[in-house]
Amino acid sequence: MVSPILQVKSLTKAYETTYGELLVVDNINFSVMPGEFVCIVGPSGSGKTTLLQMLGGLLTPTEGAVLLAGQPLVAPPQEISMVFQKPNLMPWRTVLDNVTLPLQIQGVPRQEANEKGQRILQLVGLSEFAQAHPRELSGGMEQRVAVARALVQQPRILLLDEPFGALDALTRERLNREILHLWRTQKLTAIMVTHNIHEAVLLADRVLVLSPRPAVIAADFQIDLPRPRPQGIEYRESFGALAYQIRQAIRE
Ligand SMILES: Nc1ncnc2c1ncn2[C@@H]1O[C@H](COP(=O)(O)OP(=O)(O)OP(=O)(O)O)[C@@H](O)[C@H]1O
Ligand SMILES: [Mg+2]
Incomplete structure (x- = not known):
């Protein structure tokens, strides 16, 4: 039996701010299997970046833990890399x-x-x-x-935080195709935050929808579309139906 590469257990983050404590991620649980492509969508400010940073070991949770192949993350491990919104x-x-x-x-x-x-x-x-x-x-x-x-x-897990958000639609489409190619050929596990529902359906095996802050997982969609994704799949009815369901699950 294959076990999860990443397990998120009762993950909680509250920031200490100048105006008091701000609960951002509230007791989130999920697992990711090796080789899975997971997209995370949710309203702006819901806690997506905060969650991703904890998955990468860049931010310490207030409570709960992230397990990499069964072991708790303490610092950013070599097996996990992150691509940020800006190239830096x-x-x-x-x-x-x-x-x-x-x-x-x-x-x-x-x-x-x-x-x-x-x-x-x-x-x-x-x-x-x-x-x-x-x-x-x-x-x-x-x-x-x-x-x-x-x-x-050569990470096993690639975390992507809206990596192509600032780019034009055509470039974004091309880079998404490149990411899919790299994911497949390098046998990566990918977790990508995006605002774009079509992008999520096109790329992911699974789409997690976060609630408004404090983030909990509001919905978890399995995307059973053929791989590699055929040209023009975005225009199929099954694709549109999934995108619509995900859109309905996002509360703003
Ligand atoms: N270092 C920090 N200190 C205090 N509060 C923070 C910090 N980082 C984020 N926050 C707060 O946490 C909340 C969630 O922020 P986060 O960046 O995780 O959201 P997001 O879902 O990634 O938003 P976006 O879609 O706009 O990128 C926001 O209310 C933000 O003000
Ligand atoms: Mg963000």
Whole structure:
């Protein structure tokens, strides 16, 4: 029997703010199986980023725990990488040096890091730009570099926080297809926050809907659509019906 790669148990987060305690995530429970693609949707300010940061070990829960392959997360583990809403590249570093940064921090020898970096850049179609600087890239390319940087340490789990939200619809569509390709070929487990319901249905095996703050899981939809997703699947009735149900489950 396959066991979950990630287990979220009674996860709760309250921020201490200048205006008192703010309960943001309220006793959330769910599991993710290896290789699953989960999308998280919910209203703005509901606690999606807060939840994702706890899944990545970047934020300590107030109560409850996240288990990675059965073991509690204490610090950000190498098996989990995160892609943020903004690319957060270092402007003075080349593309390759941005991508290899996590390896350099771990003390991986330069040549080995560069070889790995080049390989990942090839995967995201940016080999030609290894020596370019971030200012010489388009927004979509910068976000691809951020994805490459997340993949360079060969994580098992990729967390994505609205990674393509700031990009135009066509670029976003192309990058989503690239993410699906990477997920499949690199055998990743993916958890992606998005505002876009169509994107969620197109990408995910499962869509979790968060309630308004404090976040609880309001609904959990299984997306039983064929893989790889056929061209034009967005225009099928079954796709539209799922998107509509998810839309209905989101309260604002
Ligand atoms: N570091 C922090 N300190 C205090 N409050 C915070 C902090 N980070 C987030 N919050 C509060 O927690 C709530 C949820 O924020 P979060 O960023 O998790 O929401 P979100 O669902 O990701 O929103 P969006 O869709 O707009 O990105 C908000 O009310 C926000 O003000
Ligand atoms: Mg957010």
